[in-house]
Amino acid sequence: MPAATARGVFVTNTPEVTSDSVAEFTVSLLLSLAKNIPRCDRALKSGDWCERDDLLLDHIELNGKTHGIVGMGRIGRKVAVRCKGFGMKVIYYKRTRDHEFEKSEQVNYVPFETLLHLGKKIELTRVS
Numbered sequence: 001m002p003a004a005t006a007r008g009v010f011v012t013n014t015p016e017v018t019s020d021s022v023a024e025f026t027v028s029l030l031l032s033l034a035k036n037i038p039r040c041d042r043a044l045k046s047g048d049w050c051e052r053d054d055l056l057l058d059h060i061e062l063n064g065k066t067h068g069i070v071g072m073g074r075i076g077r078k079v080a081v082r083c084k085g086f087g088m089k090v091i092y093y094k095r096t097r098d099h100e101f102e103k104s105e106q107v108n109y110v111p112f113e114t115l116l117h118l119g120k121k122i123e124l125t126r127v128s
Contacts (some may be wrong), residue, residue, distance in 0.1 A: 015074060020024075023078030030067070030083075034060040063087035066093045072098050080107050091115060 004011045032038060034056045043051040067083045069076045069092040080090045080101075090107040093115045102109060110118075 020077055022075050023082060024081050026075070027082045032060070033085045034062055065089070066091060067120070068092065068110075068118060070112070070115065072101060076091075077101060077105075078104060091118070 001011060023093075036059050039051075040055045041054060043049070062083075064087060066089045067080075069080060069090065072080070072092045076092065076094075078090065079124040083090050084105060090105070091110045092107055093110060093112045098107045104126065
């Protein structure tokens with residue numbers, strides 16, 4: 001701060017301002033990949049209608065799936081709530097457990113290694 005102030009650089013910290021936007025963007029990326037939107041878009045633009053039709057059928061339903069979050073800070077909490085809205089189960093790892101949030105939002109804490117191991121088992125639709 002002193003170095004920035006000495007050079008006339010205005011520094012601010014506004015963590016709450018972008019938390020919703022970042023959480024929404026995170027979930028929009030999740031939806032985009034689950035529903036093959038990038039691949040459908042490319043197929044549509046290239047005129048490959050048959051591939052587009054196949055891709056529309058080849059998607060992941062989020063309801064009942066498990067979403068893992070590393071860290072459960074402001075943004076992680078907002079992502080968890082949004083994922084729960086899609087009927088997803090949410091597991092998380094954080095250095096310090098948040099028992100209150102676990103209870104209120106019905107999310108489950110798992111050790112970091114477990115979260116990583118479960119992530120390796122999940123087979124997502126390929127994105128090329």
